[in-house]
Amino acid sequence: MHADWVAVLDVFAALASMAAMATIPFIPAERFGVSARRILAVAVTLYTFVTTANALEHLGVTAAFDPVEDVAEVMFFPFVLFFFYAVRLWSETQQRLAAERHLRELNGVLESTEQVNRLLADQADLIQEDFSRAAEIHRTLLPRDAPDIAGVSVCAIYRPSHHVGGDLYDIVRLDDRYVGIYVADATGHGVAAAMLAMMFKNRLRLWDADAGVPLPPARVMADVNVWLAERCQGPGMFVTAAYGVLDTRTHRLTVASAGHPPVVLHRRSGDGEVLEVRATGPALGLSSDAWFGEVQVDLKPDDRLMMYTDGLSGVNDRRGATAVERVTDALKRRSLDGMEVLHAVLGSCNGTSGDDVTLLLVELRSAPSRMDNVEPVAPAEPVAAKQADSARCRIATGRSERGIMVRLEGVGQWTYAARFHDVGMTGIREALDDDVRLIFEFADCVHLDSTFLGTIHELAASAETCGVEVMMQDVSPCLRGLFEELGMDRVLRHVTSTRTPMPTEMTWIEDAADMQRGQQRVLFAHEALAALNEGNREQFGKLVEALRTEIRGQSGKLMH
Amino acid sequence: MFQESEIICLIVAVPLSVATLVMCRRTDAPYARVVLLAVVFALGAATFTVLEDVIWGPVFNALEHVCYALTGLSLAWGCWLAVGVEPQQGDT
Numbered sequence: 001m002h003a004d005w006v007a008v009l010d011v012f013a014a015l016a017s018m019a020a021m022a023t024i025p026f027i028p029a030e031r032f033g034v035s036a037r038r039i040l041a042v043a044v045t046l047y048t049f050v051t052t053a054n055a056l057e058h059l060g061v062t063a064a065f066d067p068v069e070d071v072a073e074v075m076f077f078p079f080v081l082f083f084f085y086a087v088r089l090w091s092e093t094q095q096r097l098a099a100e101r102h103l104r105e106l107n108g109v110l111e112s113t114e115q116v117n118r119l120l121a122d123q124a125d126l127i128q129e130d131f132s133r134a135a136e137i138h139r140t141l142l143p144r145d146a147p148d149i150a151g152v153s154v155c156a157i158y159r160p161s162h163h164v165g166g167d168l169y170d171i172v173r174l175d176d177r178y179v180g181i182y183v184a185d186a187t188g189h190g191v192a193a194a195m196l197a198m199m200f201k202n203r204l205r206l207w208d209a210d211a212g213v214p215l216p217p218a219r220v221m222a223d224v225n226v227w228l229a230e231r232c233q234g235p236g237m238f239v240t241a242a243y244g245v246l247d248t249r250t251h252r253l254t255v256a257s258a259g260h261p262p263v264v265l266h267r268r269s270g271d272g273e274v275l276e277v278r279a280t281g282p283a284l285g286l287s288s289d290a291w292f293g294e295v296q297v298d299l300k301p302d303d304r305l306m307m308y309t310d311g312l313s314g315v316n317d318r319r320g321a322t323a324v325e326r327v328t329d330a331l332k333r334r335s336l337d338g339m340e341v342l343h344a345v346l347g348s349c350n351g352t353s354g355d356d357v358t359l360l361l362v363e364l365r366s367a368p369s370r371m372d373n374v375e376p377v378a379p380a381e382p383v384a385a386k387q388a389d390s391a392r393c394r395i396a397t398g399r400s401e402r403g404i405m406v407r408l409e410g411v412g413q414w415t416y417a418a419r420f421h422d423v424g425m426t427g428i429r430e431a432l433d434d435d436v437r438l439i440f441e442f443a444d445c446v447h448l449d450s451t452f453l454g455t456i457h458e459l460a461a462s463a464e465t466c467g468v469e470v471m472m473q474d475v476s477p478c479l480r481g482l483f484e485e486l487g488m489d490r491v492l493r494h495v496t497s498t499r500t501p502m503p504t505e506m507t508w509i510e511d512a513a514d515m516q517r518g519q520q521r522v523l524f525a526h527e528a529l530a531a532l533n534e535g536n537r538e539q540f541g542k543l544v545e546a547l548r549t550e551i552r553g554q555s556g557k558l559m560h
Numbered sequence: 561m562f563q564e565s566e567i568i569c570l571i572v573a574v575p576l577s578v579a580t581l582v583m584c585r586r587t588d589a590p591y592a593r594v595v596l597l598a599v600v601f602a603l604g605a606a607t608f609t610v611l612e613d614v615i616w617g618p619v620f621n622a623l624e625h626v627c628y629a630l631t632g633l634s635l636a637w638g639c640w641l642a643v644g645v646e647p648q649q650g651d652t
Contacts, residue, residue, distance in 0.1 A: 009625040016632030023639035031591075031642050040595075044635055047602070051632055054625075070565035073606065077576035080599050084584050087592070 166193025454525025
């Protein structure tokens with residue numbers, strides 16, 4: 001009975017082993033490779049032989065295979081071991097290939113990003129250059145020299161918020177008797193506003209050639225208004241302006257204001273009355289059928305009249321005074337001459353409105369007229385060069401009685417990590433010898449790549465092991481975020497808000513880039529990061545494997 | 561009494577099985593786990609073969625052949641899993 005069951009079990013074992021053997025050819029090569037499949041086939045065949053021999057023996061057919069069966073059974077175990085070893089090799093090869101593919105893809109992305117970056121930098125330079133030219137052209141719209149008008153002094157200040165602005169002013173001698181004065185402000189800033197201002201100036205018709213007299217300011221405004229309204233119909237495209245015609249014989253000023261901030265008049269004689277000429281019509285370009293009025297003011301000796309643009313209205317001074325109040329205050333200061341009044345108004349601004357500012361002061365007295373237009377904008381440093389500079393990594397070291405300081409500036413890139421590691425390790429040794437602390441300073445550090453982050457972690461760990469006190473100071477929230485993201489607790493516990501002053505003398509490490517040792521440093525740094533947590537292992541594991549293989553390959557070539 | 565070939569088989573099987581298990585301790589591919597099971601059963605068969613000569617001959621003999629059958633079954637199952645249409649989780 002027992003023998004029957006044994007025979008049944010052996011037959012079952014033989015049939016199952018044969019089924020396994022028959023299945024092997026159908027295992028896809030990509031499962032664990034061809035070699036592993038062959039080894040598995042050998043192992044299963046050996047076992048099939050064992051079970052078949054057992055079955056034949058217990059069925060009473062033959063016991064001839066018995067001696068060979070024991071050998072086959074012994075051989076089964078090493079072949080299974082070989083099989084798993086082959087699977088492991090194949091798996092590692094696949095991982096390495098995948099990591100290499102990933103690296104190639106990343107390099108491709110990096111390359112195209114750099115290309116786009118270069119392109120953008122070039123375009124930014126081009127735009128910068130265009131802005132500079134536009135600024136030069138815009139300056140030609142402003143008066144270069146103050147006109148010489150007997151008994152009248154005119155001073156002006158112009159400050160654009162960008163390279164070019166939408167503000168405009170001019171003092172135009174219409175004939176021997178009349179002088180036209182205007183201040184205009186096109187909406188917006190930059191090139192668009194400057195072009196709108198140019199259109200305004202281009203359209204201004206101040207003189208009635210037929211009658212040989214100046215055109216009334218209200219008519220001038222109405223004419224420009226219609227012209228702009230017909231051509232500039234986009235939203236928010238309008239110009240505010242104040243235009244006055246001064247009769248130098250009667251000192252009568254006729255003013256029209258199109259949606260412009262008040263024109264402020266301060267009478268210095270008598271009780272120091274202050275008059276405001278408010279808008280006599282809407283801004284130019286809003287509606288072609290707008291109506292504009294005029295105000296006539298008789299100026300008396302020493303009277304001061306100021307026109308300004310709304311760049312001044314956008315900010316209040318430290319007391320919270322409005323633009324008109326500040327202008328009035330400045331006008332009332334008798335000790336100030338014309339230009340000083342304008343600077344006093346500008347100086348009272350608490351901050352900047354981000355808008356262009358133009359101030360124009362007319363005084364009825366004999367004094368030199370002056371124009372202070374903005375200095376030509378210095379050619380901006382090319383963006384590409386600026387980028388290159390901020391991307392440069394600089395390492396410095398120094399010491400004071402408070403400790404040894406290692407300073408990092410710019411972008412910490414892998415090519416500099418080897419030198420940084422050397423400097424850090426030297427710092428640890430010296431700090432240990434002299435029993436002082438080691439301070440890493442990141443005030444001007446813009447970014448750290450993963451190699452640098454790993455290197456910093458290594459240095460922090462080494463310092464802890466040696467018992468050296470480490471401080472990481474001036475760590476920006478951005479860098480802190482990187483430390484946290486990678487779980488760099490050993491670094492985070494040394495980040496401090498206390499700031500140790502820099503030693504008076506710092507030694508800058510010349511030519512800190514080290515490409516040769518860079519690759520090895522990338523490996524060590526990423527190994528350190530990968531050891532921190534599972535997330536890092538997943539993120540950097542493939543890179544570490546690929547680098548290990550590559551570095552092993554390189555050392556192999558060197559050995560040969 | 562002990563047969564020399566059976567002792568040799570056990571002496572070879574134990575370290576190799578341990579080595580196989582250690583090598584594959586982190587493997588989580590289903591087919592690998594089942595093939596490892598086959599190794600364990602094969603080791604069991606080799607052990608029972610020796611033990612049946614020492615004590616409880618019929619019992620250990622029966623266990624030996626059960627192990628043979630289970631080894632064959634595990635191998636067939638493992639190979640079947642390896643054939644699977646889609647690559648399995650943890651394959652590579």
